[in-house]
Amino acid sequence: MTSDVHASHAVSLKKNQKLVHDVLMTAENPLSAYSILDLLREEGFRAPLQVYRALDKLVEFGLVHKLESLNAFVACSHQECSHEEPAVFMICNQCESVRELGDTGLDNHLGKLAKKQDFALKHTTVELHGQCSKCT
Template identity: 40%
Template sequence: MASKSKAAVAPKTTAKRGRPPRAGLSHWQERVLDLVRASAEPASAYDILREMKDDGITAPPVVYRALKGLLDRGLVHRIESLNAYVVCGGPDHHHHQPAQFAICRDCGRVEEITDPAVDQLIEAWTQRIGFVADSRTIEILGRCRDCAARQALAAD
């Protein structure tokens, strides 16, 4: 049985007509970014891998390398408690400052919150105790507006 060479597996293109390639992103980073953006809820690396089987990708390292590149560029965030990824802000919005996340325990919706006051407060706390943070993720678990309203209606 002959094995397929890497050249024999053509990657599926994700470029849309009229849309220039994203500057500095590899093909796989673009594909992974599109999949995370298209996901209705935070996407795990294995969710992404499952979607990439038609692209000939069956091993996690391709997905993890693409996600690392997207994380480094501030285009996606990792939701630690869910071990999953979400796109940063809107389609043309990205930043490198820490964000906070409100995560709905009922529907899985994740809202990104950025507030310089929170960043300044945490910076003051860590400086006061002499702590040097490598990274930080603040995740607030609860119910989104829609799920809280549904729960209130069900309780009545």
């Protein structure tokens, strides 16, 4: 069993990772770790660590993103890609829906900004809060 992380098709998930990923893929909105735990009690989950460990791996694989401003998690919406690109999240304060967008222009901009400051950029968190089109 290979685990070609970041190669889209080739990540083979363990049991708990699969369960957590499935829950997030199915969910309409971001879920907290404890919500996931509750949703998976029927599947035998008993403790937060089972969720957090799976989430750690899924985030590492790029299959799940953590929304820092919500302490919640979403499945990556780029189904058939490498899950490598930084992203922007638009989070509706009203309906809690999240839209994930890639934006190479933004990535370039942030890259330049970091370079200008001699900052070795490793990870970007870009989360926009407001009201989505449906809610206005």
